[in-house]
Amino acid sequence: MSSAIYLVKGREKSLLRRHPWIFSRGIQKVEGNPELGDTVDVFSNQGQWLAKAAYSPQSQIRARVWSFEKEEINTEFFIKRLEEAQAMRESIIVRGGLSGYRLIAGESDGLPGITIDRYQDFLVCQLLSAGAEAQRESLLNALKHVYPTCSIYERSDVSVRKKEGLKERQGVLHGDTPPDVVVIEENGIKIQVDIKSGHKTGFYLDQRDSRELSMKYVNGKTVLNCFSYTGGFGLYALKGGASQVINADVSQPALDNAKANAELNGFDLSKAEFLNADVFKLLREYREKGVKFDVVIMDPPKFAESKAQLNGACRGYKDINMLAMQILNPGGTLLTYSCSGLMEQNLFQKILADAALDAGRRMQFIERFSQAADHPVDSAYPEGFYLKGFACQVN
Numbered sequence: 001m002s003s004a005i006y007l008v009k010g011r012e013k014s015l016l017r018r019h020p021w022i023f024s025r026g027i028q029k030v031e032g033n034p035e036l037g038d039t040v041d042v043f044s045n046q047g048q049w050l051a052k053a054a055y056s057p058q059s060q061i062r063a064r065v066w067s068f069e070k071e072e073i074n075t076e077f078f079i080k081r082l083e084e085a086q087a088m089r090e091s092i093i094v095r096g097g098l099s100g101y102r103l104i105a106g107e108s109d110g111l112p113g114i115t116i117d118r119y120q121d122f123l124v125c126q127l128l129s130a131g132a133e134a135q136r137e138s139l140l141n142a143l144k145h146v147y148p149t150c151s152i153y154e155r156s157d158v159s160v161r162k163k164e165g166l167k168e169r170q171g172v173l174h175g176d177t178p179p180d181v182v183v184i185e186e187n188g189i190k191i192q193v194d195i196k197s198g199h200k201t202g203f204y205l206d207q208r209d210s211r212e213l214s215m216k217y218v219n220g221k222t223v224l225n226c227f228s229y230t231g232g233f234g235l236y237a238l239k240g241g242a243s244q245v246i247n248a249d250v251s252q253p254a255l256d257n258a259k260a261n262a263e264l265n266g267f268d269l270s271k272a273e274f275l276n277a278d279v280f281k282l283l284r285e286y287r288e289k290g291v292k293f294d295v296v297i298m299d300p301p302k303f304a305e306s307k308a309q310l311n312g313a314c315r316g317y318k319d320i321n322m323l324a325m326q327i328l329n330p331g332g333t334l335l336t337y338s339c340s341g342l343m344e345q346n347l348f349q350k351i352l353a354d355a356a357l358d359a360g361r362r363m364q365f366i367e368r369f370s371q372a373a374d375h376p377v378d379s380a381y382p383e384g385f386y387l388k389g390f391a392c393q394v395n
């Protein structure tokens with residue numbers, strides 16, 4: 001017998017608006033004995049059928065909706081979702097000449113808890129929820145059907161799985177083991193991706209559009225690329241004609257990869273430096289020594305993982321952006337980003353305004369950025385908008 005959950009009175013509202021999450025406090029009654037990740041029918045308090053969802057008994061997000069239609073959640077369902085996601089991205093892939101892109105962005109592509117990135121013929125999956133884990137066979141069969149020539153690798157080595165009662169997992173799911181580097185191309189730039197031990201699934205695909213847009217600010221300029229990872233913005237800066245690019249990161253493997261990427265693209269290495277440094281300290285050192293740049297790029301890791309961390313995150317963003325403004329030449333450009341979903345765009349803009357005041361500099365917002373187009377935001381799930389940025393002219 002299939003299981004069902006009945007919601008607390010009034011709690012059907014968000015589902016009727018097609019938001020995919022059901023919180024534990026919104027559930028009145030559970031029928032049957034659903035286990036970790038099982039598919040359940042969701043009913044309102046009055047018994048109106050609402051959705052098919054995956055049950056996650058250990059998580060605050062107690063169920064995540066697979067579908068608002070009465071349909072089976074099986075291989076065919078996943079094939080349909082994958083084909084929709086691929087079709088939506090087709091023109092983006094062609095325009096950017098992309099051999100690396102995000103194929104599935106979880107809730108935003110109607111597949112809660114599932115991330116899939118493609119690097120050449122390697123599909124790299126993260127299964128982040130109990131429902132995703134329970135559907136692993138169906139998903140795998142669907143991927144093999146839609147991408148018969150691709151190998152499939154799992155990078156579910158992420159701590160959020162604990163909240164869902166799952167252990168971390170990593171390894172080959174189908175086909176070949178990824179080589180140590182897979183070379184992808186975006187906007188004419190080649191990038192080596194380490195699928196097995198790089199960050200996330202190997203690369204920050206979400207900054208692709210911002211990297212491209214950054215090129216208009218760098219011609220003939222000195223550029224400090226903070227939190228460079230494998231070069232990202234620094235490679236675009238070299239392509240865009242920067243006179244000097246310093247890439248700073250604390251990860252030596254990332255910096256080695258960044259240098260290899262600059263070589264791979266045939267860029268003039270005498271214009272590039274790869275500095276193993278803590279950005280917080282480095283910015284202070286530059287300020288003390290009076291070292292200045294024309295362009296500073298600031299793309300830090302997530303500062304806020306939870307609401308409790310948001311205040312601290314605000315201080316962190318204000319601090320590094322203030323320092324960045326202080327080491328800019330008059331008329332310089334700060335390209336600054338926040339990938340914390342909890343940091344809303346308006347709040348980030350206010351923090352940057354405060355940072356300018358503290359830095360004692362006049363600042364104008366001249367361009368706004370967001371996550372690349374293969375990271376869509378479903379209209380029913382505004383949480384999917386997490387990456388934002390600004391180009392700031394600093395006088």
Ligand code: SAH
Binds near residue numbers: 250
């Ligand atoms: N801009 C990159 C992505 C940056 S991800 C791109 O376009 O691909 C964030 C990076 O910050 C990671 O590479 C991580 O190693 C680095 N990092 C984290 N804390 C740091 C610190 N205190 N100083 C310098 N780098 C740091």
